[in-house]
Amino acid sequence: MDKLLASSVPGVFLLECPACKCHHAVATQAPNHCGAKWTWNGSMTTPTFYPSLLVSWGQGPEREVCHSWVENGFIRFLSDCTHALRGQTLELPFVQSLEETDPPPTDNPLSPHSDPS
């Protein structure tokens, strides 16, 4: 079983975030629409991405943040996450095939962040 799902875009992989209960898209070949690109260790089962994944949405007090490192098939949430799993490390869930009805993951404002805290 894989922990990454290849998207329809070459070099873009989806992982299932156990905090957000949705997929985050990681671009490893061409930069995504935010100009962000990650290095990948080539593994679908024990993936590592560098640098960290930072997803945020909403504004002001409504702003939600999911900030994580993906290392060896585990996802480590940093303390600036706004969800309940901040500060925790979980094994990445195995991914299921995308439903035909899933919207494309391109509207996640994902950007790289190298803060190692």
Ligand SMILES: [Zn+2]
């Ligand atoms: Zn997330």
